Amino acid sequence: MGVAVIKLKNPPVNSLSLEVLTEFVISLEKLENDKTFRGVIVTSDCPGIFSAGLDLTEMCGKSQAHYAEYWRAVQELWLRLYLSNLVLIAAINGVSPAGGCLMSLTCDYRVLADNPKYNMGLNETLLGIVAPSWFKDTLVNTVGHRTAERALQLGLLFPPAEALRVGMVDQVVPEDQVHSTALSVMAQWLAVPDHARQLTKNLMRKPTADRLVKQRDADIQYFLRFISRDSIQKSLRVYLDKLRQKKG
Ligand SMILES: CCCCCCCCCC/C=C/CC(=O)SCCNC(=O)CCNC(=O)[C@H](O)C(C)(C)COP(=O)(O)OP(=O)(O)OC[C@H]1O[C@@H](n2cnc3c(N)ncnc32)[C@H](O)[C@@H]1OP(=O)(O)O
Numbered sequence: 094m095g096v097a098v099i100k101l102k103n104p105p106v107n108s109l110s111l112e113v114l115t116e117f118v119i120s121l122e123k124l125e126n127d128k129t130f131r132g133v134i135v136t137s138d139c140p141g142i143f144s145a146g147l148d149l150t151e152m153c154g155k156s157q158a159h160y161a162e163y164w165r166a167v168q169e170l171w172l173r174l175y176l177s178n179l180v181l182i183a184a185i186n187g188v189s190p191a192g193g194c195l196m197s198l199t200c201d202y203r204v205l206a207d208n209p210k211y212n213m214g215l216n217e218t219l220l221g222i223v224a225p226s227w228f229k230d231t232l233v234n235t236v237g238h239r240t241a242e243r244a245l246q247l248g249l250l251f252p253p254a255e256a257l258r259v260g261m262v263d264q265v266v267p268e269d270q271v272h273s274t275a276l277s278v279m280a281q282w283l284a285v286p287d288h289a290r291q292l293t294k295n296l297m298r299k300p301t302a303d304r305l306v307k308q309r310d311a312d313i314q315y316f317l318r319f320i321s322r323d324s325i326q327k328s329l330r331v332y333l334d335k336l337r338q339k340k341g
Pocket residue numbers: 105106108142144145146147148149150188190191192193216217220222223224225226315316319320333336337338339340
């Protein structure tokens with residue numbers, strides 16, 4: 094039925110490095126241009142981890158030019174996913190904080206494996222950073238204003254039952270059924286004529302995407318000013334050190 098699977102593979106935690114973002118955009122573009130494909134299942138090849146979100150090492154101790162290139166790549170992937178003409182289904186087979194969660198929120202439907210460790214949410218505030226307005230918009234469009242307001246301020250990571258309750262995911266299923274469920278949901282979505290579904294998706298999503306498109310460069314400048322602050326760099330370093338020391 095013309096369904097591709099994109100399996101994220103950047104061990105150990107599928108962080109969204111510049112390389113991963115770039116390759117993801119290229120793969121998506123190829124699938125968009127190949128008319129034999131109508132849908133994509135986005136999943137992970139790293140056991141227990143869907144994606145650890147944006148690669149913190151790309152946002153820490155690097156040059157301004159690097160930050161700008163990285164942020165443009167983050168914007169690009171979000172825009173491509175959010176406005177994709179393909180049916181996108183996230184088969185979430187692991188934990189998905191911050192950018193990992195955001196990536197799944199750009200999909201049309203989310204199936205999450207029922208494992209209490211597989212938390213998801215936009216936890217940026219816990220790192221001492223702030224989810225940009227388009228991250229916030231994506232969450233609001235999924236779970237509504239009040240839930241998003243609380244979740245964003247507290248940096249909440251929701252376990253599966255809670256994620257389902259607030260509407261962050263559409264289905265929670267046993268771990269060994271995530272892929273088969275994603276496939277059967279895909280069949281349902283593909284039963285709808287493409288042109289009607291695509292125009293409807295665009296109607297729902299374009300106003301949100303346009304807000305970023307209209308101010309992409311300003312958004313990059315804002316990111317540069319924010320991420321270059323000493324206090325933000327310090328927060329990120331402390332957070333990364335904590336992650337590294339967990340093992341020791
Ligand atoms: C007004 C608005 C202004 C806005 C201006 C812009 C603001 C900027 C916004 C920037 C937005 C950022 C969004 C993000 O996505 S930030 C990333 C958030 N991610 C996380 O918090 C997840 C962190 N990771 C974990 O919690 C855990 O690693 C895990 C995913 C639960 C997995 O745990 P596990 O025990 O299996 O693995 P380890 O913790 O031991 O990690 C293994 C190694 O991987 C490194 N690691 C982990 N996560 C990341 C990451 N996101 N980026 C880079 N590296 C990561 C970890 O340090 C270990 O490395 P080591 O092997 O060298 O020790």
